[in-house]
Amino acid sequence: MIDNYSLIDPLLTFENPDTFYFCQIIRRRKDNNDLKYDNRLIKSYYLCNCDSLSSNWEEMKEIANLFQARVMININHRSLKKTALYTMEIISSQLSCDNYHGVRSAYNSACGRPSGDDKSWIIDIDSRDYNVVKGVIDIVNEIRRDPKGIIKVIPSKSGYHVLTLPFNMKIFSHITDNKFDVHKNNPTNLYIP
Numbered sequence: 001m002i003d004n005y006s007l008i009d010p011l012l013t014f015e016n017p018d019t020f021y022f023c024q025i026i027r028r029r030k031d032n033n034d035l036k037y038d039n040r041l042i043k044s045y046y047l048c049n050c051d052s053l054s055s056n057w058e059e060m061k062e063i064a065n066l067f068q069a070r071v072m073i074n075i076n077h078r079s080l081k082k083t084a085l086y087t088m089e090i091i092s093s094q095l096s097c098d099n100y101h102g103v104r105s106a107y108n109s110a111c112g113r114p115s116g117d118d119k120s121w122i123i124d125i126d127s128r129d130y131n132v133v134k135g136v137i138d139i140v141n142e143i144r145r146d147p148k149g150i151i152k153v154i155p156s157k158s159g160y161h162v163l164t165l166p167f168n169m170k171i172f173s174h175i176t177d178n179k180f181d182v183h184k185n186n187p188t189n190l191y192i193p
Contacts, residue, residue, distance in 0.1 A: 002192040004154050005057060011075050011152060011163075014050050019077045021047040022111040023190065025060060027069040031157075031192075042069050044108050048080075065193045072187035075151075075163060079115040086110035114185050120151055122188055123162040124181040133160050139175050143167045154188050161188045 012021055023045040029035040043063060047053050060071045087110040094102040123140070125133055133153060141147050144167045151163040169182060 002155050002157065002189055003061075004188075004190050005053070007152055007154055008073060008075065008188070008190055009053055012047065012050070012053065013077070014048070018080050019048075020080055020083075021052075021073060021075070022078055022187075023047055023053075023060075023071065023073040024108075024187065025063050025067070025069045025071050027067050031070070032068055041108070042067050044111070046111070047073075061191055061193075064191055068193060070189060071191035073190045074185070074187045075120055076114055076185065078111055082115035083107070083110045083113075086113050086115070112185075119166050119184075120163050121166055122183040122186055123164060124156070124159070124183060125162060126159045128159055130160075133162060136162055136176070136180065139172060140164050140167050143171050143175075156189050157192055163188065 013019070025042040025044075027035060027040040027042060029038050045052070045056055045060070047056075063069065064071050087106050090106040090109050091103050094100070094106065123136055125136060127133075137150050137153075140149050140162070144165065146165075149165045149167060151165065154161040154163060166184075172182070
C-alpha cells in the first residue's frame with residue numbers, strides 16, 4: 001500500500017477562489033487483469049478548498065480498496081472558469097458531431113486540460129533505488145541552475161515520481177539517454193491499495 005496524503009496535502013494551495021484540484025479514482029489494467037480497457041474511471045473529485053481532501057479521504061481510500069483502484073491527483077491546479085468554458089467547447093463539438101453520449105463526460109474531459117498558471121512536471125522513475133532518484137534530482141537542479149526546482153518526491157508502485165518545475169527537456173533527454181518518462185500534465189499517486 002502506498003499512502004502519499006501527507007506528502008501531497010501541503011502542496012495544495014487555495015489562495016484564489018477560482019482554483020481547484022482534479023482527483024480521480026482509476027482502475028488500471030496493470031493492477032486488474034480482468035479489465036477490458038487500460039483504465040476505468042470509478043469516481044472524480046473536485047477539490048475546491050483546503051478541507052476537500054481531508055473530508056473525502058476515508059471515502060477515497062474505501063473506494064480504492066474496494067475496486068483495487070488508485071487515487072490519482074494532478075497537482076497543477078485548475079481554473080473553475082476556464083474548465084467551465086472548456087466544457088462548453090467540448091459539448092458544442094460533440095453535439096455538432098451527433099455524439100450525445102459523450103456529453104456526459106465533458107466536464108471530466110475539460111478537467112484534464114491544464115488551465116492554471118502553475119506548471120509542474122512528473123519524472124517517472126521505475127526504480128526503487130533512491131540513488132537513481134538522487135541522480136535525476138541532481139541533473140534537474142544542474143539544468144535549472146536552481147535547487148528549488150524539485151517540488152517533492154512521491155513514491156509510486158514501482159519507483160518514484162519526482163515532481164519538478166519545468167526544465168530544458170532537450171538537455172535532460174540527452175543526459176539521461178531518454179531513460180525516464182517526463183509527464184507535463186499527468187496525475188501522481190495519492191493512494192494505491
